[in-house]
Amino acid sequence: MTLPLIEAAAHGGPFAVPPNLIVIHSMEAPIKAGLARSLAGPNFFGKPPSAGGPGTSVHRLWDPAEGIQGVPNDHIAYHCGAPGNARSEGDEHCGYTAYSRAQWITPDGLAMLRRSATHIASRCAERGIPVRWLSLAQVAKAADTRRPQDGGLCTHNDIAQALGGTTHTDPGAGFPYDLYLGYARDATGGDVPLTDTDKAWITGALNQATNRAVSARYDTGAATIREFLKSWPAARAALNPQALASAVATALPAGSSQLTAADIEAALLAVLGDAPEAGTDGSG
Ligand SMILES: [Zn+2]
Numbered sequence: 001m002t003l004p005l006i007e008a009a010a011h012g013g014p015f016a017v018p019p020n021l022i023v024i025h026s027m028e029a030p031i032k033a034g035l036a037r038s039l040a041g042p043n044f045f046g047k048p049p050s051a052g053g054p055g056t057s058v059h060r061l062w063d064p065a066e067g068i069q070g071v072p073n074d075h076i077a078y079h080c081g082a083p084g085n086a087r088s089e090g091d092e093h094c095g096y097t098a099y100s101r102a103q104w105i106t107p108d109g110l111a112m113l114r115r116s117a118t119h120i121a122s123r124c125a126e127r128g129i130p131v132r133w134l135s136l137a138q139v140a141k142a143a144d145t146r147r148p149q150d151g152g153l154c155t156h157n158d159i160a161q162a163l164g165g166t167t168h169t170d171p172g173a174g175f176p177y178d179l180y181l182g183y184a185r186d187a188t189g190g191d192v193p194l195t196d197t198d199k200a201w202i203t204g205a206l207n208q209a210t211n212r213a214v215s216a217r218y219d220t221g222a223a224t225i226r227e228f229l230k231s232w233p234a235a236r237a238a239l240n241p242q243a244l245a246s247a248v249a250t251a252l253p254a255g256s257s258q259l260t261a262a263d264i265e266a267a268l269l270a271v272l273g274d275a276p277e278a279g280t281d282g283s284g
Pocket residue numbers: 024025026079156168170
């Protein structure tokens with residue numbers, strides 16, 4: 001997938017060794033369409049110090065509307081210090097390190113993350129990098145061996161903790177690591193996609209639990225349940241769909257007229273009683 005290129009002046013030239021890490025960042029800016037383009041290239045990321053810029057750059061910038069390429073994939077970008085820069089491709093996202101999960105998973109936030117994660121999956125495929133979150137030990141190992149099969153996804157904070165050369169802590173504990181990985185795995189075909197039958201029983205569960213006339217609530221709920229189930233493939237495999245549908249309906253607040261994503265999340269946690277297998281130990 002080719003993204004519009006708004007090329008940064010600040011970069012480190014061609015990679016000497018192919019990178020095996022994908023570093024996820026937050027820009028410390030609101031989730032807003034048009035922001036990626038407005039910050040790319042000569043505008044902020046990529047503006048050299050001689051022109052009053054920060055001297056930073058990044059491979060890709062993401063907002064709810066589009067992704068922009070700031071540094072070509074075969075060049076080193078200045079996004080996470082040394083030694084991380086020479087070992088990674090970087091992705092900046094609208095959003096703040098201090099965001100809660102709820103602030104990340106707005107419709108705009110999810111649109112941005114899905115687009116980014118889908119693209120990341122193709123970057124991993126091209127470089128032979130597994131689509132997974134790395135532990136700090138795995139980040140250190142990947143940086144040491146530089147083998148594609150030891151690589152994966154990590155955060156700017158993980159780079160700071162495992163490799164040093166930077167002190168940033170983004171994208172923060174509220175970033176939806178499970179959903180992001182689910183999107184990326186969807187794009188690789190590595191997860192089990194939801195079938196029409198799956199969607200039908202999820203729909204049925206929500207219809208039991210909510211007044212079906214409230215379509216906005218219903219759509220939010222269906223999307224939330226889908227994303228949760230994608231990040232729990234093991235749980236899904238063991239599910240009895242009718243039993244889960246019924247249990248979710250029972251767990252949701254009775255007669256709620258303002259069903260939220262948090263309500264559905266709580267209901268799913270109550271029903272499934274399991275943690276997502278996705279995660280990162282360096283997200284704080
Ligand atoms: Zn960062």
